Amino acid sequence: MKYFPTIENIKKAAINIQQVVDVTPLSSSLRLSKQYEASISLKREDLQSVRSYKIRGAFNKISSLSAEERAKGVVCASAGNHAQGVAYACKHLGIKGTIYMPAVTPKQKVEQTKLFGESWVTIVLEGDTFDDSYKAAKEYCESQNKSFIHPFDDPKIIEGQGTVGLEILNQTKKPIDYIFVPVGGGGLASGLIGVLKSMSPNTKIIGVEPEGAPSMKTSIDNTINTELKNIDKFVDGAAVKRVGDYTFAICKDNLHKMVTVAEGKVCQTILDLYNRDAIVVEPAGALTIAALDIFADELKGKNVVCIISGSNNDIARTAEIKERALLFGKLKHYFIVRFPQRPGALKEFVAEILGPSDDITHFEYSKKSNKENAPAVVGIELKSPSDLEPLVKRMKENNFFGEYLNDKPDLFQYLV
Template sequence: MNAQLADKESTPTAASVLRRAEVARVYEVAEHTALERASLLSARWGADVLLKREDQQPVFSFKLRGAYNRMAQLDAAERARGVIAASAGNHAQGVALAASRLKIQATIVMPVTAPQVKVDAVRRFGGAYTEVVLHGDSYSDAQTKAQRLREERDATFVHPFDDLDVIAGQATIALELLDQHRGPLHAVFVPIGGGGLAAGMAAVIKARRPDVRVVGVQASDADSMARALEAGQRVSLDEVGLFADGTAVKQVGALTFSLCEQYLDGVLRVDTDAICAAIRDIYQDTRSVPEPSGALALAGLKQYVATHGACEGSLVAVVSGANMNFDRLRFVAERAEVGEQREAVFAVTIPEQRGSFRRFCAALGQHSITEFNYRIGDAQAAHIFVGVQTAKRGEREALADAFRANDFGVLDLTDDELAKLHLRHMIGGRSPLARDERLYRFDFPERPGALARFLDRMHPDWNISLFHYRNHGADYGRILVGIQVPANELALLQDFLAALGYPYVDESDNPAYRLLLCA
């Protein structure tokens, strides 16, 4: 490596990252990716929206840049000892392809829950130079195993984000972008997981064009960088959401935090529905399908425009990856309408009498119904779960007011995760037999034995009174469980939940559950 870059800055600067990026060895394997105008989005939002297409890389993700640049810096002795990496997908594919091109033996530890399509891709890209070790349920488990193997074999650990050579490799995207767009540029939106991409791009853009805003975007349930910047120090999340799995990181890196704290102009949080809407937007403009993390930046860009209005100069979103599980598309399509605020979801209570349904339909006006669920269960009142197509923001509140004007009880469920994920498929499930019921929403790893582990640990006197599972093609299955537990055993229930180790949400007081399912 060039001697002037060999220093390992304790506090990296924009200038030092720029120097590294300018000599990064990424184009021995990576592509110069397109900067494309999103015509449909630009017309809809009244802004010049551009997409930086990192989904066009050979491994369908930007991760190849940083992995290859780090491994290309190894000396002969380090190459002979090989490298170790831990990853749930995209970084693993980058390391595997780099290992094959550089002829370095790589051991890559992936969680058992990693999608088979990604495991197969790692083996295909790495060929004879890559060994895949499946271990644990999460990235954290895989990382722990990888560190043990590194010590045993004296190999080099290729970190997915907290390494200056990795950061510099990702920063080459910013160099390309600034070369491709010499005109007015208002802001660049970048997805954040561990922070390597955002740190590198923010540093280079601020070094070259300090007037351009650089905005990070995170899933609202995996917002470790946003929380760290708010706290002024790195924080570790207890759990992270798994939909945008490519950016589901509990703690950002020390180097990446330092750079983002200095050069990032802010971090936006977006929810699952907004990400799904952004996936659809990218498909409509490009006919390509990004993975959830790959659409994060565009979801943030749309939120920014909705808040700030028209901007002077172009807006760029980095489409960071396209390693999408095909089966997940069903879930994305279902949630995209809500994410774009083109569907509102309500629970409406109407009198169980003649003419009520006619009045309900009249209250809808010209709106189309996208979903309607009803089952008789009460002699006095009918509870309806209804999805309604909306054309613009604000119609949701107007619909709720129209229902109330007819003396209908209304509960807006458009932002209620329990209702959208489970209850919409379970309407009419009240039972007088479900006494002492507690309701929990779990994320289970999609692997053999997960449910058996749950049942084996449960108290033998407790009864499962409700169970709903729907496979969304993700690494984790989402399960809704009702457990009948006497009030004097609630402490035992909490011990059971803690020992189980699965992420969960107590939904026992959820108003939609109380209205539609609770006896």
């Protein structure tokens, strides 16, 4: 598809959206700069008016509609952040909107969408993934002859997102060596490319997406836009089965590298940002920082920018985030423990099998009616990954070991 975002159109978008968009800070990170021996700054789109950059593209697109198109209303599909941007734009411009969101969208994002759109928007929860919602939204949109506001694959959307790049260049006096950008459908990365290719061509742009939804990386590797059959929906702001045709064409030739990071690593990054920097981010917002260590050697002495794309996280997800982080860090382990049929076996397990810093965090008998002879599913949190091998050895030597569940995903999902 023959389209590339021009710097002229991105500058027009910047003027167009300034009535609703905040110029977000570009803040130096002392912790990350020290850790990677580089100058690392964070573009804080988590502090945007709707707590993500998505308002930029949404407002730029909707405000470009004709009076006739506005009167008919708009439709969009979104995992959450684009929905909030569309809702905000609809209310500001006085346009009716119908917003389709996956049924699994965090409640916090649904409530925020209602808050920003008020009576101007109707929310429809449909399907398990963005792609399910997208299909339903497109069918409704065509049947009602309304305008569809695509979350990423639209020139006006791409140009609106590109204004993030303009701000970054205006906020730093030093040449930027690397910019890390989160990739879901590719709209932000494509807009950023439009700016940097014109104004900072030596900057290396690194795209980052979740390991469980590598739609852009897979497409680039295959040299054709490829739809994934299954994805991990945890990083909901960046979990799509298929990237856009416009965005793929732009990104495949202009990203320096496209990498993925494990969801568990994203979770640990979320916890680190909260505990050490007092920054609240959603999973997609942590992608760029989670990828830094992949390039640790390259970054030394360089000027680096990480885009934090959003902060629309639901506190109800905290337990899952901590769990995934511990599993990724090899600190949380699940076993089927077969207690020997002898008196005091459970007491022996706690006193003699567990190490001094091991902690039982999950315990459930598999048979409620015959606990004395039943195996149990036991979750154990360790202080160090190196504590696992001696723990397993003690369990086997004393006939407690049944099965290790962490490396049996089907059994793990069923039992835990």
